[in-house]
C-alpha cells in the first residue's frame with residue numbers, strides 16, 4: 274500500500290509585486306484506495322495544491338514536503354512524478370495542435386511503462402476504454418483537446434487515468450461542466466480504476482453531486498490556503514447546506 | 528529567455544480579418560506591390576544596398592555574386608521519375624514557351640534570367656501525373672537555372688522538386704496552369720549547410736485552375752524562395768504552404784506575393800517555421816494584392832513561428848492591399864512565439880520527458896503543413912528530416 278503525504282506545505286506564485294503566498298501550511302495524507310474530497314471557495318488554493326503536487330513550474334514551494342512512499346516528490350521533475358505514479362486530471366486541459374490522441378496516449382504509455390505497449394493489446398485497451406467513457410472512436414485521430422467541448426476534455430482526462438494506471442490521482446474539478454449522463458460516465462470510470470488498481474484519489478470539487486457517485490472516505494474544507502476542517506462524507510452535506518461562511522470567517526480572524 | 532526577438536510581431540499577436548482599405552489608410556505604402564520595378568535585364572536595377580523593402584531582412588553580402596556576378600547557365604545533372612503523361616526536356620532560351628508567367632522584380636532573378644542557356648521544360652498533360660525531379664549534384668560553381676512547369680488544360684498531378692547536396696544556385700521557376708488544371712508543386716530544400724539558393728517562382732493561373740504550392744526549407748546556409756502567384760483568370764485558386772526549420776546560422780526566407788487580378792479568385796497562404804540555435808533566422812513577407820478587377824475575392828494569409836531557443840530571430844510581415852470594395856473576405860495573421868509552457872507541462876505531467884515533449888509539440892506544429900503535401904512517402908521522409916533537425920542532426924549540421 275502506497276502513501277502520498279503532504280506536510281506543512283507553503284507555496285507562492287511570482288507576481289509583478291513579488292512572491293504571493295497561496296498555500297499556508299497544508300497537511301494531507303492519502304493512502305491507496307482512499308478517496309479524499311477537497312472542497313473550498315474559489316481562489317482558496319485547491320488548484321495550486323494540485324499543480325504543486327504535479328510540479329508545475331509556476332508554483333514555488335517555500336517550505337514543507339511532499340512524499341510518495343517516503344520518496345521526495347519535490348526533488349522530482351514533472352515527468353518523473355508521473356512515472357512515480359502521480360496523475361493530475363486538470364481543471365483546464367491543454368490543447369496540443371498537431372498531436373493526435375492516439376500518438377499522445379501511446380507516447381505517454383511508453384514513457385510511464387519504460388517500454389512501448391504491445392500494439393494489439395494496447396489498441397484494444399484504448400478502444401474499450403473509449404467505449405466505456407462514451408467517447409466516439411473519431412477522437413483517436415483528433416488532436417489532443419483541440420476543439421473538444423468542456424465535457425469531452427474531462428472524459429479524455431479520465432481516459433488517460435484509466436490507461437496510464439497511476440497510484441494516485443488528483444481530479445481537479447473533473448465534474449465541473451459535465452451533464453448528468455457524462456458525470457455518471459466519468460464517475461463510473463474513476464470507480465472502475467479504483468477497483469482495478471487500488472487508486473488513491475484527491476477529488477477537488479464544488480459539488481456534492483459527484484460525491485454521491487464517488488464516495489469519499491474523507492472530506493477536507495480548504496480555505497485561504499490551508500485545510501480548515503476535516504471530516505467524513507457528512508461534512509460535504511453540511512457544506513452544501515451552510516456554505517463556507519463559517520470557515521471563511523474563522524480563517525480571516527486567525 | 529530574452530535574446531530571441533521578433534521584428535514585427537511581439538510574441539503571439541494576431542492581427543486578423545480586418546482588411547485595410549488602401550485608400551482609407553493614413554500611411555499608404557510608398558510603393559504598392561503592383562508598381563514594383565520589373566525587368567529581364569540585371570543592369571536595369573540599381574545596386575542593392577540592403578535597405579530595399581525586399582532585401583532589408585536578407586544578409587545581401589552573402590549573395591552579392593548573384594546580383595551582378597557571372598553565373599554558369601549550362602545544363603546541370605538531375606534525376607527524374609515520371610508516372611503518368613508528362614514530359615521533361617531541355618529547350619532553348621529563345622523558346623516561346625519561356626517568359627509567360629512573370630518578369631523579374633529584383634536583380635538576382637534578372638541575372639539568372641539573363642544567364643541561363645537552356646531551360647528545363649516540364650509539361651504535364653495527363654490526369655494522374657506524379658513527377659519527381661531530383662537535383663543533388665549542382666556543385667559549388669555559381670549557377671543560373673530556369674525551369675518551366677506547364678500544366679495543360681484540365682491536367683492533374685503533382686511535381687516534386689527535391690534539392691540536396693552542394694549548391695550556389697540562382698534561379699527562376701515559371702509555373703503555368705492552363706484552364707481547369709489542378710497541380711501541386713512541392714519544392715524541397717535540403718541543401719548542404721554551406722549552400723546558397725535564391726529562387727523566384729512565378730505562377731500564372733488560367734480560368735478555374737487550381738495550384739497548390741508547397742515550399743519546404745530545411746537545409747542550406749541561405750535559402751530565399753519567393754513565390755509570386757498571378758490569379759489572372761476568373762475562379763482560379765492558390766493554396767500556398769510553407770514549412771521551414773532554421774538552425775544555428777541558417778537564413779531561411781520566403782516572400783510570397785498573391786496577385787488577385789480576376790473575379791472570384793481565392794487564396795490561402797500558410798507558412799509555419801521553427802527556429803533553433805544561435806543566429807537561426809527566418810523571414811516571411813506575405814504580400815496580397817486584391818486589384819480592382821478581383822471582385823468577390825477570398826483571401827487569407829498566415830505565418831507562425833516557433834522560437835525554440837535564445838538567439839533566434841524571425842521576421843514576419845503580412846501586407847494586404849485591397850483596391851476593390853467588393854470582396855468576400857480578406858485577412859491575415861502573424862505570430863511568433865516561444866514554446867507554450869502549458870503544452871509542455873501537460874505532456875510532462877503524463878510522464879513524457881521534456882526533450883521528447885518539445886519534439887512532440889514542434890512536430891505537431893509543423894506537421895499539419897507537411898500533411899498537406901499529398902505524397903505519403905515524401906511526407907514521411909520530411910517528418911523524419913524534421914525529427915533529425917530537432918535532435919540537432921539535421922541536413923545543415
Ligand SMILES: Nc1ncnc2c1ncn2[C@@H]1O[C@H](COP(=O)(O)OP(=O)(O)OP(=O)(O)O)[C@@H](O)[C@H]1O
Nearest residue numbers: 286287288293295314315316317318319320321322
Ligand atoms: N500569477 C498569479 N498572480 C496573482 N495571483 C495568483 C496567480 N496565480 C494564482 N493566483 C491566486 O492564487 C489563488 C489560488 O488560486 P487557485 O487556482 O489555486 O484557486 P482554486 O481554489 O483552485 O479556485 P477555483 O475554485 O476557482 O478553481 C487565487 O486567488 C489566484 O488569484
Ligand SMILES: [Mg+2]
Nearest residue numbers: 319320321364
Ligand atoms: Mg481551481
